[in-house]
Every structure is written in C-alpha cells, then in structure tokens.
Amino acid sequence: MRQRIIAGNWKMNKTIPEAIELAKGVVEATKGTAAEVVVCPTFVCLAAVNEVVKGTHVALGAQDVHWEKSGAFTGKVSSDMLLSAGVKYVIIGHSEQRTYFHETNETVNKKVKAALAAGLLPIICVGETLAEREAGRTNAVVEDHVVGAYAGLSVADAMKTVIAYEPVWAIGTGKVATPDQAQDVHAFIRGGLLQRLYGADVAAALRVQYGGSMKADNAKELLAKADIDGGLIGGASLKASDFAGIVNA
C-alpha cells in the first residue's frame, strides 16, 4: 500500500509572518489524516515554518536545491543547508524552473543525486507542454524527463524518490487533466518506465503524484485512480482550508 502524499508548493508567495500563519492553519486543518502532508515554502521562510511543523504530522519541503555543497554560487542553496533548516523533501525539476531558469534533465539529475547523498527526499517533476501533448509526444517527453532524472541512480536511491506528473498546460491555468488523462500517464510512468528501469517491486512502491490545478472539488476523482498517489498543489495550497479540502479528499 502506497501512502498518499499531498504537497503544497507555495512558490514565490507569503512573507515570513504569512507563512507561519498558513503553516499553523495547515497543521490544524489536516490533523488526523492518513496521508503524508508536506508544505514547501520559499527558502527564506523555511526556518520559521519548521518551528511550526516540527513534531507534527506535517513535513517540510523546499522548492529547489543546488547540486554543489558550497561555494561561489550566488543566490543558490545546498542540500546541507536545507537539511539544517529541517527540510525533508525537495521539489526538483519543476516546469517553472525548466521554463524560466534553464533547468535541464542534466541539472535535474545532478540535483537529485546531491539531494539524495545529503539525505533529502526528491520530488521529481515531469510533464509535457500543450504543444507536446497536441503533437502526440506526451509519453516521449515524460520518458525523457524520467530517464534523465534517474540516470545512474541505484534502486535504493530510486526508492527514496517521489515523482510528480505535472502537465505544464494544467499548471496554474485552471485546466485540470481529466482523471483518465492523468491515469494514462501515471500508468505509463509506473508500468512502462519505472518497471523497465527498476523492476516491478520498485514500480509498485514508488509514489506518483498528480499536479496541475488540483482542487478540493476535483481531487477525489483524480485520487481515486489506481496509479495516482497524491498531489503537488500550487494555487490551492495557499489557503489552509483549500489545501485541507484536498488532503481530506
């Protein structure tokens, strides 16, 4: 049985006081859930949010990481720094990183390896654009992202990862993939790619989240699908009651 994982990607939102208030709301509103709950504030809010969530059922995540341990990389944050702030999960390869900040399969792979070496658990984002879907290239793009992210990763390391399938055309647009569209890609990731790369046991154990305009009113149907093990939530993670609506679905 794969435990559901619902993670909130707060993106570039919330000041420190606002983040503290949101984190308190999430802890309160999701008490008693059987799902794993993760909140991913900005770097600057991590320490303050950690003070709220540590010792509770809510885990702390970061939105990115650099692959080097330290040095002259202005603006970047290393895995050890994240760990020292109480971080457990780190989102890697988000489509906004790929689109705006030159993220490639190679940098995703380096970040995944650095995060794992330090003891962080990567949430690896993959997914196609609208043009790629319309050109019938969804599976090819997802394969490219998955194979690239996992290059050189052992079974033991792969077991520590989570995949977030996020069709780019559904992120922040209000256009959600239908449960069948999402399930098709999730089944391809699990039954096609992970099984080929790591075998049936790993494929059956790894969690694959859906991300893209997931909300309380569409979460239940998506999460009812056999290969959808949770959600990576952007917009609807910014209000505790909205986010809790998804967790409780």
Ligand code: PEP
């Ligand atoms: C995301 O950016 O990871 C995301 C899924 O955003 P939204 O829920 O706003 O579509």
